[in-house]
Amino acid sequence: MDEFIFLVRGYDYNDVSPEVMQKRMGAFTVWKEKMVVAGRYKGGQPLEPGTGRLVKDKKTVITDGPFLESKEIVGGYCIVLAKDYDDAVALAKENPLLDHCQLEVRKLGNM
Amino acid sequence: MAPEEMEHFFRHESGRIVSLLAGIFGVRNLQLAEDVVQEALLAAFTQWSYGSVPENPSAWIMTVAKRKALNHLKRETLAGKYALDLELNGLTLGSFEESFQQERVEDSMLRMMFVCCHPILPLESRLALTLKIICGFSVQEIANALLSNESAIEKRLARSKQEFRDRDLPLEIPDDASLQDRLKGVRLGIYLLFNEGYNSSHPDFLIRKDLCYEAMRLCRLLLDGFPGQPASSALMALMCFHAARLESRIDDRGALILFSRQDRTRWSRELIRSGQYLLTEAAKGDELTEYHLEAAIAAEHCTAPDFASTRWDRIDGCYALLAELKDNPVIELNRAVILSQTQGPRAAIGKLEPLKEHPKLKGYYLLHATLGELYSQVGETEKARAHFQAAIGLTSSKTEVKFLRGKLGE
Structure with missing residues (x-):
């Protein structure tokens, strides 16, 4: 098994009601726990919303984000174990985050 | 945290903390309170999704809300925006910390209920505000619940908030002189909320349990905050009896x-x-409100061992008293239904036919549905059909239409 990262793109934070947050969290937790039980969840984290810093070169640091269109902004990531890309994509398809975001699946490089 | 505690947790936290913050910022800055809480909830939602829910989630959200509120205040006070409001609320940044105490939450919510059900607001706005501020519903959820559309609700909320700013309403428990009147207003708000859930005219959902349970939660808060108010107990009793039958309807x-x-x-x-x-x-006490009577009627239904043993005379007695308190022709419709049980469908038809001309009942689908039922009981099929068809044309509820079509044999 190799490590794959899911980059969670395009989180829409606008007008997410408390009830919807609760439902989404519940659905994501179910998926996550299933992955944990299967021993395939390696962890994940949200990125704090808002602007980051884009360091273009030694002289240029841009602080006024967003640097991308909102649907491309990464809002968080999680790392899972999968056999290959097909397997990783299958896992991503079960992820309820797909209902409102896109997942970019990338294989982590072996050191 | 147990799953049942988690149900609607975010929504309820929203109501708790918005109320608390409104007490700190002042009702005129309600929007700021809502914004801060939304940010805090989002932080909780993302952190907990990827990680795990902390031991005391309430305290976690409160801490984040406090930090965010403080950041806002520091930023905006520097800009001079809230300095005056804070002063008016007797607050300095130093005493800010102390105002975030769990004990103050219930008190803030009670105060907020008086504001949301303030007599200066139209009834529909009171419901929308209560759902938004105290129950943590989104505009879209309110629009669904109250059979309205988002822009209409948005406008109502904006107008109410403007009213708060213009009048500079305090977030306070009304004084003794006006307390009884204001309590009446809060009870009416709760009652309407419950009815909206129980007799919803929503095309898809006849019963919105959610609204019923929210109304009961608010009434519980009112009972705890102002004990010894017979009308509040009667309102709660009424809702308990109706809620007892929710699952079987x-x-x-x-x-x-x-x-x-x-x-x-x-x-x-x-x-x-x-x-x-x-x-x-x-x-206990000598007050007899419509809630007492409606609760008594519901109690009779709930405690009868079966339909045949219903004590119709007692129920009719309550309706007679209710008719004295409340000028509502629907009461006469209900009494006619009782008449059909005690003296047969013919007697009821005789009482209902003239009501068809009543301006308030003319377009009321239940009147026609009832007449349809009565006419079919006495075998006058044509008249029954005509009334069921009229009823179908008058209701927007899909569940009701399905029911009525069943009556027509469709």
Whole structure:
């Protein structure tokens, strides 16, 4: 098994009601726990919303984000174990985050 | 955290903390309070999704809200925006910390209820505000719940908030002189909220349990905050009796079940017992409100062993008193239904036919549905059909339409 990262793109934070947050969290937790039980969840984290810093070169640091269109902004990531890309994509398809975001699946490089 | 505690947790936290913050920022800055809470909830939602829910989630959100509120204040006070408001609320940044105490939450919510049900606001706005501020509903959820559209709700909320700013309403418990009047207003708000859930005219959902339970939650808060108010106990009793029957009103396919055919074993004994206790509490004092009478009627239904043993005379007695308190022709419709039980369908038809001309009942689908039912009982099929068809044309509820079509044999 190799490590794959899911980059969670395009989180829409606008007008997410408390009830919807609760439902989404519940659905994501179910998926996550299933992955944990299967021993395939390696962890994940949200990125704090808002602007980051884009360091273009030694002289240029841009602080006024967003640097991308909102649907491309990464809002968080999680790392899972999968056999290959097909397997990783299958896992991503079960992820309820797909209902409102896109997942970019990338294989982590072996050191 | 147990799953049942988690149900609607975010929504309820929203109401708690918005109320608390409104007490700190002032009602005129309600929007700021809402924004801060939304940010705090989002932080909780993302952190907890990827990681795990902390030991004390309430305290976690409160801490984040406090930090975010403080950041806002520091930033905006520097800009001079809130300095005056804070001063008016007797607050300095130093005493800010102390105002975030869990004990103050319930008190803030009670105060907020008086603001949301303030007599200066139109009834529809009171419901929308209560749902938004105290119950944590989104504009879209309110629009669904109140059968309105988002932009209409948005406008109502904006107008109410403007009113708060213009009048500079304080977030306070009304003084003794106006307390009784204001309590009436809060009770009416809760009652309407419950009815909206119980008799929803929503095309898809005849019963919105959610609204019913929210109304009961608010009434519980009111009972705890202002004990010894018979009318509040009566209102709570009424809601308990109705809620006891919630599960038995709709069948597995979402169709309406006639009261006489409901499976009484599915009624919640626990809620009926609570209702009975509250009704006894409500009898302490010499006040007789419509809530007392409506609760008494519901109690009769809930405690009759079966439909045939319903004590119609007692129920009719309550309706007669209710008719004196409340000028509402629907009461006469209900009394006619009782008449059909005690003296047969013909007597009821005789009472109902003239009501068709009543301006308030002309377009009321239940009048026609009832007449349809009565005419079919006496075998006048043509008249029955005409009335069921009229009823179908008058209701927007899909469940009701399904029920009525069943009556027509369609």
